[in-house]
Amino acid sequence: MCYILSPANVYPDRYWFKYNFNDSPDHLSFKKGTPQRDWAKTPKFHLQGDIDLNHLMHFDWFMSDGPDLVGPRLANVIRQYADKDVQLVDAEVTVNGTPLNGFQVLNILTVINCLDPEESVHIPLLPGIHGSPVHYISVAFQPDGLRGHGLVRSNEDISLIVASSEFVEACRAQNIAGIVFKENL
Numbered sequence: 001m002c003y004i005l006s007p008a009n010v011y012p013d014r015y016w017f018k019y020n021f022n023d024s025p026d027h028l029s030f031k032k033g034t035p036q037r038d039w040a041k042t043p044k045f046h047l048q049g050d051i052d053l054n055h056l057m058h059f060d061w062f063m064s065d066g067p068d069l070v071g072p073r074l075a076n077v078i079r080q081y082a083d084k085d086v087q088l089v090d091a092e093v094t095v096n097g098t099p100l101n102g103f104q105v106l107n108i109l110t111v112i113n114c115l116d117p118e119e120s121v122h123i124p125l126l127p128g129i130h131g132s133p134v135h136y137i138s139v140a141f142q143p144d145g146l147r148g149h150g151l152v153r154s155n156e157d158i159s160l161i162v163a164s165s166e167f168v169e170a171c172r173a174q175n176i177a178g179i180v181f182k183e184n185l
Helices: 026-030 072-081 165-173
Strands: 002-007 044-047 086-090 092-095 098-100 105-106 123-124 136-139 149-154 161-164 178-183
Touching: 002 165, 026 105, 072 086, 072 178, 098 165, 105 149, 161 165, 165 178
Parallel strands: 044 092
Antiparallel strands: 002 161, 002 178, 086 105, 092 098, 123 136, 149 161
16 A cells, blocks of 8 residues: 655654755755765755744654655654665754754655556646646556655655555554555545
8 A cells, every 4th residue: 555655744844954055955856766876965944933943843743834844753763664675864954053963955866756646636736737736636557656665756646755554554663653544545
């Protein structure tokens, strides 16, 4: 079975990390599915304000205005269940100027066709324009849609991160917080 990985709705707005766009890699380079060997820059994130650090660290998936950011516990699950699918890139993270260790940016390398186009419901993203990309309203997955992979991006909609049932069960067993797994949009 396949699941869509989505950020949880319980993540507080004041905990959204700011990405240092000027002194970090292009945030879109993390969505292309291509491995990066030598980063000229380290991804940098910061958070300022009235932050309860203990509450913040209960999360394992962190919202940002840049690429997807995960904490050490979720990074360990990824290494165990999706190591061949995801490149984890060390990130520099500070909260009110204090550095935090163990944070990683996801670079999902596996991009595959995993949706069933006949059973999924989609509309043109730009109605009236021939060849417009599609927007999925609901999805159905192909049988064995992940073909043994643990965590992938859907080639049909690159914004969809799709997880295997083994990956989902591992996250649930570890009480990973900050994400939800849905069977449909």
